[in-house]
Amino acid sequence: xxxxxxxxxxxxxxxxxxxxxxxxxxxxxxxxxxxxxxxxxxxxxxxxxxxxxxxxxxxxxxxxxxxxxxxxxxxxxxxxxxxxxxxxxxxxxxxxxxxxxxxxxxxxxx
Amino acid sequence: xxxxxxxxxxxxxxxxxxxxxxxxxxxxxxxxxxxxxxxxxxxxxxxxxxxxxxxxxxxxxxxxxxxxxxxxxxxxxxxxxxxxxxxxxxxxxxxxxxxxxxxxxxxxxxxx
Numbered sequence: 001x002x003x004x005x006x007x008x009x010x011x012x013x014x015x016x017x018x019x020x021x022x023x024x025x026x027x028x029x030x031x032x033x034x035x036x037x038x039x040x041x042x043x044x045x046x047x048x049x050x051x052x053x054x055x056x057x058x059x060x061x062x063x064x065x066x067x068x069x070x071x072x073x074x075x076x077x078x079x080x081x082x083x084x085x086x087x088x089x090x091x092x093x094x095x096x097x098x099x100x101x102x103x104x105x106x107x108x109x110x
Numbered sequence: 111x112x113x114x115x116x117x118x119x120x121x122x123x124x125x126x127x128x129x130x131x132x133x134x135x136x137x138x139x140x141x142x143x144x145x146x147x148x149x150x151x152x153x154x155x156x157x158x159x160x161x162x163x164x165x166x167x168x169x170x171x172x173x174x175x176x177x178x179x180x181x182x183x184x185x186x187x188x189x190x191x192x193x194x195x196x197x198x199x200x201x202x203x204x205x206x207x208x209x210x211x212x213x214x215x216x217x218x219x220x221x222x
Contacts, residue, residue, distance in 0.1 A: 030208050031208050033210055035211075040198070040216075040218070041215050041216070042112055042114070042200055042202075042213035042214050042215040042216055043153065043200070043202075043211070043213045044213070045210035045211065045212070048210055088152055088153075092208045097155065097158065097166060098155070098211060099155070100152035100153050100154075101152060102151075102152055103151075103152050105150075
């Protein structure tokens with residue numbers, strides 16, 4: 001079942017700009033993960049943040065987690081055309097079961 | 111390229127056909143998954159295998175039948191499907207314990 005809600009549903013930005021998307025969830029989690037999906041392809045894991053962490057960085061990606069508000073954000077800095085994709089948050093509440101949010105479609109214009 | 115290989119990439123089948131989707135990983139992952147994804151929607155979990163045993167079935171109709179012959183292979187047998195079953199079927203694997211999933215590129219299934 002889908003647990004996370006993401007906003008915005010779609011985002012269009014100019015190359016070089018930053019992209020921010022948000023994810024809210026309903027139940028307690030062990031960790032929260034972000035994935036990217038290029039059109040018609042499988043999902044690729046980007047970053048995982050544990051429930052006891054507040055912020056994490058990986059290259060041009062910055063993820064925050066606020067467990068009191070049950071929300072997370074993903075920031076992509078200095079966007080590139082290759083960042084055009086759909087981005088999904090996914091929550092891991094118990095072993096083996098990962099629930100995906102609705103996703104944000106990001107278009108980076110050259 | 112991904113480390114999880116799915117075949118075929120595309121499949122068109124009639125409602126009376128029987129077909130199988132195949133998935134293979136050689137990363138030694140103990141958990142394997144089937145997800146279904148409709149256009150512009152998130153993946154929906156169907157089945158999870160842990161140590162070759164079915165551990166989660168998300169109330170999937172019996173016309174979908176999973177099989178895990180060994181720790182590297184996962185099959186999804188299809189029979190008497192409906193047009194609304196047309197979707198991208200994604201296989202994934204994981205070491206388990208909350209670790210990230212590794213996805214294949216999926217099988218695009220069309221039921222006519």
